[in-house]
Amino acid sequence: MSILSLEELKAGMVLASDLVASDGRMLFRAGTALNERHLELLERVGVARADVETPATDLDAETLLAVEGYVRDFFLYVNPDFDPCIHMFRVAMNLTAQNVSRGWELPDQGIRRAADVEHLEDIFVKGMGDPATIVRHETELSSFPDIFFRIKEVLEDESASADRIAKVVSTDMSLSAKLIKLVNSPLYGFPQAIDSISRAVALVGGKELSTLALGISTINYFKDIPPELIDMKSFWRHSITCGIFAKILAGTQHGLSPERFFIAGLLHDVGRLILFKKLPYASSEAMLFARENSIPLAEAELSVMDFIHTDISVPLLRSWKFPRGLADMINFHHNPMEFPNPLDPAVIHVADALANAVEISQGGMYVMPALDEEAWNLLGIDAESFIEDAVREYAEQIDVIMSAFF
Numbered sequence: 359m360s361i362l363s364l365e366e367l368k369a370g371m372v373l374a375s376d377l378v379a380s381d382g383r384m385l386f387r388a389g390t391a392l393n394e395r396h397l398e399l400l401e402r403v404g405v406a407r408a409d410v411e412t413p414a415t416d417l418d419a420e421t422l423l424a425v426e427g428y429v430r431d432f433f434l435y436v437n438p439d440f441d442p443c444i445h446m447f448r449v450a451m452n453l454t455a456q457n458v459s460r461g462w463e464l465p466d467q468g469i470r471r472a473a474d475v476e477h478l479e480d481i482f483v484k485g486m487g488d489p490a491t492i493v494r495h496e497t498e499l500s501s502f503p504d505i506f507f508r509i510k511e512v513l514e515d516e517s518a519s520a521d522r523i524a525k526v527v528s529t530d531m532s533l534s535a536k537l538i539k540l541v542n543s544p545l546y547g548f549p550q551a552i553d554s555i556s557r558a559v560a561l562v563g564g565k566e567l568s569t570l571a572l573g574i575s576t577i578n579y580f581k582d583i584p585p586e587l588i589d590m591k592s593f594w595r596h597s598i599t600c601g602i603f604a605k606i607l608a609g610t611q612h613g614l615s616p617e618r619f620f621i622a623g624l625l626h627d628v629g630r631l632i633l634f635k636k637l638p639y640a641s642s643e644a645m646l647f648a649r650e651n652s653i654p655l656a657e658a659e660l661s662v663m664d665f666i667h668t669d670i671s672v673p674l675l676r677s678w679k680f681p682r683g684l685a686d687m688i689n690f691h692h693n694p695m696e697f698p699n700p701l702d703p704a705v706i707h708v709a710d711a712l713a714n715a716v717e718i719s720q721g722g723m724y725v726m727p728a729l730d731e732e733a734w735n736l737l738g739i740d741a742e743s744f745i746e747d748a749v750r751e752y753a754e755q756i757d758v759i760m761s762a763f764f
């Protein structure tokens with residue numbers, strides 16, 4: 359999980375990926391625990407660096423134990439015997455240990471449990487509003503950006519030419535600028551720079567690019583949420599992380615368009631944004647409740663409000679006439695197997711779990727929601743080989759993609 363130079367390698371470290379000599383010769387397989395003899399050999403054959411699982415061996419036993427306790431707290435709701443969960447746990451452990459060895463301090467119990475946070479005076483009264491009323495209030499008050507509907511129109515028009523798509527998207531300057539940044543990011547990994555929307559349409563595809571544009575214009579709608587309520591940067595980081603994992607997961611399945619999954623991942627918690635706008639106290643209360651009681655956020659929402667954020671996204675996306683496929687993935691990300699065709703929402707569900715697992719290492723505040731085992735099994739992927747590779751790919755992409763958006 360971390361590339362170290364030969365001088366930094368120590369006996370006992372475990373290779374995270376196959377180690378190959380400069381002439382292509384396989385030296386050691388991933389999973390090999392390096393010993394002194396191996397290290398001598400690496401020096402002899404001139405290997406300069408290796409990808410090892412944990413560079414955190416400089417952490418003393420006590421700190422490692424504290425890291426493990428910290429991560430374990432977040433995995434309270436996760437089945438410890440389910441193979442993918444074991445791998446997610448390992449990933450979270452490794453990343454957290456790495457961050458701690460770089461100087462990051464584990465948040466203490468007081469912070470994790472929000473012990474010193476003052477509760478808001480004006481507590482929302484349960485039953486004050488049902489999801490449909492809350493959404494109606496929102497959609498009556500503010501209109502959704504016009505560009506969204508124009509893009510949706512071309513997206514739904516099978517015969518829309520690449521030219522027309524490029525024209526519609528180009529009418530919004532800030533949208534086009536973000537799109538250009540995004541198609542030049544590692545999300546696509548095109549070798550050459552793409553400098554115009556029409557070029558982007560040609561390379562990425564009209565449908566894919568309009569789906570991206572749709573996602574970006576939805577994000578813009580929420581740019582005014584006050585920072586006192588939630589750190590929007592970490593909200594979007596979680597969303598983009600989920601999008602990246604959704605795209606990677608979609609790539610393992612036959613016939614799924616990765617862009618759609620990136621956008622569904624990006625917007626999976628859109629219901630929470632309406633809650634911040636409409637029920638700021640109740641949603642802050644739910645976040646505190648989750649931390650104080652070490653329960654997943656959705657459980658806390660249910661206790662505080664009697665519904666969860668996907669109950670809000672259902673009427674919301676319906677009233678915005680969001681493309682059905684995208685809306686279904688978002689609406690069912692907490693209960694994918696209840697959707698008649700569960701594969702699509704299962705991808706978002708698993709991506710959300712992976713996003714949560716990697717965020718633990720940076721002080722993510724909520725307990726991991728349970729991973730739906732049926733949903734994981736539906737994807738038919740091998741946890742052992744998939745999870746660590748996917749996390750590596752995510753680590754390479756997240757900062758650049760974040761900067762394309764903000």
Ligand SMILES: [Fe+2]
Nearest residue numbers: 626627691692
């Ligand atoms: Fe969610």
Ligand SMILES: [Fe+2]
Nearest residue numbers: 600626627710
């Ligand atoms: Fe989420």
